[in-house]
Amino acid sequence: MINVEALKRIVGDDWVVTKRDQITGYLADETYLGVLPKPAENVVVVKPANPEEISAILKLANEEKTPVYPRGGGTGLVGAAVPTRDGIVLSLERLDKVIEVDKDNMMIVSEAGVTLEHMLKEVENADLLFPPHPGDEGAQVGGMVACNAGGTRAVKYGVVRSYVKGLEVVLPTGEIVQMGGKLLKNNTGLDLIHLLIDSEGILGVITKATLKLYPKFGATATLVVSFEDRRAAIATVPKILQAGIIPMAIEYTEKSLMEETAVHVNMTWPAKQGKAQLIIIMAETNEDQLYGLCEQLSEICEKNSAVDILMAETTSEQAEILKIRSEVGNALKPKIADALDVTVPPAAIATILDEIDKVSQKYGIFIPVVGHAGDGNLHPNMYWEFEKKGVLKQAKQEIYEAAIQLGGVISGEHGIGKTRLPQFEMCFDPKQRELMLGVKKLFDPNNILSPDSAIC
Amino acid sequence: MINVEALKRIVGDDWVVTKRDQITGYLADETYLGVLPKPAENVVVVKPANPEEISAILKLANEEKTPVYPRGGGTGLVGAAVPTRDGIVLSLERLDKVIEVDKDNMMIVSEAGVTLEHMLKEVENADLLFPPHPGDEGAQVGGMVACNAGGTRAVKYGVVRSYVKGLEVVLPTGEIVQMGGKLLKNNTGLDLIHLLIDSEGILGVITKATLKLYPKFGATATLVVSFEDRRAAIATVPKILQAGIIPMAIEYTEKSLMEETAVHVNMTWPAKQGKAQLIIIMAETNEDQLYGLCEQLSEICEKNSAVDILMAETTSEQAEILKIRSEVGNALKPKIADALDVTVPPAAIATILDEIDKVSQKYGIFIPVVGHAGDGNLHPNMYWEFEKKGVLKQAKQEIYEAAIQLGGVISGEHGIGKTRLPQFEMCFDPKQRELMLGVKKLFDPNNILSPDSAIC
Numbered sequence: 001m002i003n004v005e006a007l008k009r010i011v012g013d014d015w016v017v018t019k020r021d022q023i024t025g026y027l028a029d030e031t032y033l034g035v036l037p038k039p040a041e042n043v044v045v046v047k048p049a050n051p052e053e054i055s056a057i058l059k060l061a062n063e064e065k066t067p068v069y070p071r072g073g074g075t076g077l078v079g080a081a082v083p084t085r086d087g088i089v090l091s092l093e094r095l096d097k098v099i100e101v102d103k104d105n106m107m108i109v110s111e112a113g114v115t116l117e118h119m120l121k122e123v124e125n126a127d128l129l130f131p132p133h134p135g136d137e138g139a140q141v142g143g144m145v146a147c148n149a150g151g152t153r154a155v156k157y158g159v160v161r162s163y164v165k166g167l168e169v170v171l172p173t174g175e176i177v178q179m180g181g182k183l184l185k186n187n188t189g190l191d192l193i194h195l196l197i198d199s200e201g202i203l204g205v206i207t208k209a210t211l212k213l214y215p216k217f218g219a220t221a222t223l224v225v226s227f228e229d230r231r232a233a234i235a236t237v238p239k240i241l242q243a244g245i246i247p248m249a250i251e252y253t254e255k256s257l258m259e260e261t262a263v264h265v266n267m268t269w270p271a272k273q274g275k276a277q278l279i280i281i282m283a284e285t286n287e288d289q290l291y292g293l294c295e296q297l298s299e300i301c302e303k304n305s306a307v308d309i310l311m312a313e314t315t316s317e318q319a320e321i322l323k324i325r326s327e328v329g330n331a332l333k334p335k336i337a338d339a340l341d342v343t344v345p346p347a348a349i350a351t352i353l354d355e356i357d358k359v360s361q362k363y364g365i366f367i368p369v370v371g372h373a374g375d376g377n378l379h380p381n382m383y384w385e386f387e388k389k390g391v392l393k394q395a396k397q398e399i400y401e402a403a404i405q406l407g408g409v410i411s412g413e414h415g416i417g418k419t420r421l422p423q424f425e426m427c428f429d430p431k432q433r434e435l436m437l438g439v440k441k442l443f444d445p446n447n448i449l450s451p452d453s454a455i456c
Numbered sequence: 457m458i459n460v461e462a463l464k465r466i467v468g469d470d471w472v473v474t475k476r477d478q479i480t481g482y483l484a485d486e487t488y489l490g491v492l493p494k495p496a497e498n499v500v501v502v503k504p505a506n507p508e509e510i511s512a513i514l515k516l517a518n519e520e521k522t523p524v525y526p527r528g529g530g531t532g533l534v535g536a537a538v539p540t541r542d543g544i545v546l547s548l549e550r551l552d553k554v555i556e557v558d559k560d561n562m563m564i565v566s567e568a569g570v571t572l573e574h575m576l577k578e579v580e581n582a583d584l585l586f587p588p589h590p591g592d593e594g595a596q597v598g599g600m601v602a603c604n605a606g607g608t609r610a611v612k613y614g615v616v617r618s619y620v621k622g623l624e625v626v627l628p629t630g631e632i633v634q635m636g637g638k639l640l641k642n643n644t645g646l647d648l649i650h651l652l653i654d655s656e657g658i659l660g661v662i663t664k665a666t667l668k669l670y671p672k673f674g675a676t677a678t679l680v681v682s683f684e685d686r687r688a689a690i691a692t693v694p695k696i697l698q699a700g701i702i703p704m705a706i707e708y709t710e711k712s713l714m715e716e717t718a719v720h721v722n723m724t725w726p727a728k729q730g731k732a733q734l735i736i737i738m739a740e741t742n743e744d745q746l747y748g749l750c751e752q753l754s755e756i757c758e759k760n761s762a763v764d765i766l767m768a769e770t771t772s773e774q775a776e777i778l779k780i781r782s783e784v785g786n787a788l789k790p791k792i793a794d795a796l797d798v799t800v801p802p803a804a805i806a807t808i809l810d811e812i813d814k815v816s817q818k819y820g821i822f823i824p825v826v827g828h829a830g831d832g833n834l835h836p837n838m839y840w841e842f843e844k845k846g847v848l849k850q851a852k853q854e855i856y857e858a859a860i861q862l863g864g865v866i867s868g869e870h871g872i873g874k875t876r877l878p879q880f881e882m883c884f885d886p887k888q889r890e891l892m893l894g895v896k897k898l899f900d901p902n903n904i905l906s907p908d909s910a911i912c
Contacts, residue, residue: 102801102803104694105694105801105804106697106698107801150641154640154641162618179888181801183799183800183832183863183868184802184832184868185606185828187604187606187654187868188872189884189888190655190659190895190896190911191604191650192891195646199646215699238562242562242671244674245671246671285749289745289749292745293741293745296741296742343640345563346560346640347558375641376639377640407638407639408639412641412643413641415644416644427644429633432648436645436646438898440646443891
């Protein structure tokens with residue numbers, strides 16, 4: 001039972017939406033349709049204005065044992081935000097203010113519902129940089145922290161976890177707590193901030209985050225390096241890093257995919273040679289440095305059988321390449337039943353690509369792959385053909401097993417959510433599962449927050 | 457009661473030491489004498505060879521409710537390793553093997569008892585780099601992870617937390633678990649690795665760690681920049697970072713301290729000008745880059761009232777400066793009752809220095825300060841005079857309160873241990889304390905592991 005009247009008393013009548021046709025946008029996220037969970041029948045969307053209202057909602061939900069699904073930008077790919085039980089979708093959209101861009105401390109303090117796009121603009125206006133770029137700019141700050149978003153540009157300074165220095169969190173039991181601050185070092189007590197990061201909304205509702213920023217780099221370039229085959233492209237990655245060159249991003253992609261995506265967005269993919277390509281984003285303090293390193297980088301790529309190196313320097317040329325790269329998911333989407341997120345030790349990427357090829361050959365269905373080569377994080381895209389042949393689960397399982405066999409994991413950045421929950425047991429021994437479930441019970445004794453997700 | 461015979465059956469007679477005169481070295485750590493806890497009367501030192509023996513020891517300890525104090529290099533400064541209850545000191549010293557330096561993945565896999573010195577040598581031999589340098593090279597890998605060691609050189613790539621990708625841990629209840637691996641991205645389940653980091657030995661015994669390495673930088677330089685006063689030195693730090701220059705380390709120190717330390721180690725402190733000094737370590741891909749940035753850096757310092765800039769380029773000159781810097785603690789030690797570890801938002805360092813000055817003036821006792829200016833992390837050194845006047849606790853409390861007032865914390869890198877436990881309540885609201893204690897109880901239901909430490 002959902003106590004709609006009580007919810008209205010907390011947030012005001014206008015911010016409780018019960019009519020099904022007005023909440024359809026809140027019943028799904030960006031999860032691929034082959035695995036998107038079915039939403040429950042009886043769902044109410046609530047849009048609180050502040051942590052105090054969220055606290056009151058959660059206290060009410062505890063009294064009435066009502067499931068609550070916190071929702072950010074809805075850009076997740078594992079169904080975490082989908083309300084699979086009758087209950088409340090708690091949208092953070094009204095917590096949409098950037099509170100402060102602190103230039104002296106190089107930190108941003110932002111409410112949870114601020115979109116990545118909005119945040120990046122504010123940071124840009126302050127002449128600073130938030131390096132990671134987890135694809136969809138509709139993602140919201142709270143969700144990016146709750147899911148430890150990754151994406152491109154994690155090679156140099158890491159994923160979102162590396163940037164989170166402070167949090168305001170409403171705990172499932174309703175307490176509003178402040179953690180950390182504008183601090184670069186903090187060894188005070190058990191680190192609950194790092195437990196909240198990547199907790200996928202099961203341990204608390206993040207309402208505010210303090211994130212570290214970097215100085216804007218003086219000069220950037222984006223290179224597209226083409227190779228005849230996957231192995232040659234991938235084998236080049238450790239050579240670059242071992243030479244002491246640490247780009248912002250080293251992306252792996254395939255020319256056919258990029259060309260297909262370019263058509264989709266009415267653009268032209270500029271790199272015409274080869275089949276397998278690396279997109280490398282270099283960011284350095286000044287142009288002298290940048291050119292010196294790009295030259296060194298080009299030499300390494302040539303020595304490792306690159307057949308073409310294209311270097312984009314102007315902002316618009318670079319933006320074009322990244323636009324096409326970031327649209328791959330959308331362009332492919334109608335053809336794809338599910339996209340995986342396996343991650344292996346970086347040096348094992350060539351091997352996992354071979355294993356993916358084997359699966360592809362076994363079932364006679366091509367598996368296009370994009371991914372973050374510098375991080376060992378790949379996205380094999382599973383066409384609907386797998387589902388039609390009734391082998392999607394099986395084929396995915398084979399890729400998961402290959403990744404684990406190589407010392408990898410089933411998710412590098414998308415998380416577990418609901419769609420990968422069936423694999424939870426293959427990822428951890430019983431004791432670690434028991435501890436995770438124990439932590440959940442400690443934070444959320446009535447299991448009201450995002451049930452059916454992440455670990456339970 | 458400690459069951460010595462059972463312990464001998466687990467590890468062999470030679471590895472259980474009961475005679476008091478043979479275990480004195482295990483009853484203290486590097487904590488300053490003004491606050492070093494008193495060890496218990498009835499202590500046995502056990503030296504297991506592997507995780508299986510540790511598991512057996514912990515299972516026995518649970519049966520008999522015997523406290524167990526895991527011990528690494530004993531270089532901690534907050535008494536965490538001191539056995540304050542009758543029980544077992546569990547030394548990791550025999551887990552002393554570097555298992556692998558993996559050049560392709562740029563990772564090191566090391567047993568917990570390997571010293572920082574040993575580890576750095578192996579990394580150096582593989583032509584790679586482990587950037588952070590938490591002072592005392594007698595520190596051990598397991599302890600560095602358990603305490604999230606910081607130190608100098610955290611400005612560019614962060615503290616030890618940023619490097620930990622995999623752990624083997626023996627849980628207090630005896631299970632041996634494997635977490636993570638050679639992975640740069642991992643969003644699979646709640647992150648227990650990050651909960652273990654900085655848990656100060658209360659949640660498990662770390663037996664093995666997989667740490668990320670970096671390519672060795674092609675060129676490094678160490679600059680000592682002198683200023684007439686504290687404020688001028690400190691105010692320069694954000695200017696450097698905002699210009700897009702990210703050194704490995706930006707250390708704050710005081711000339712009088714460095715000269716005193718140099719005498720202590722029979723060396724000469726090379727920077728003769730000014731009173732307040734920044735030690736800046738620059739590490740870049742090649743010499744061209746390095747010189748370009750050092751020039752830019754020097755200009756910034758000059759614009760901000762630097763009175764002298766000394767640049768050391770040869771390995772031996774640089775090593776000399778760092779040797780003196782790392783000996784400050786030892787040189788001062790006999791005069792010091794306790795050293796603090798307050799951390800504030802980086803831009804508030806000048807203000808916390810002023811606050812420290814006020815405390816110094818109030819009691820009429822000079823407080824020398826060193827610290828990691830780039831990180832907002834300062835070490836005010838409290839002379840014995842404070843203790844003799846009976847105002848040590850009061851003066852420390854005033855500095856703690858000033859730090860918290862500025863949005864800071866009482867510990868940036870040393871941790872809470874036993875000596876800062878009285879301040880636990882001022883650091884967290886009751887709910888966060890309850891959650892931390894709940895996590896402890898979940899991992900260690902009988903509270904056998906490092907009681908009286910960190911949070912409880």
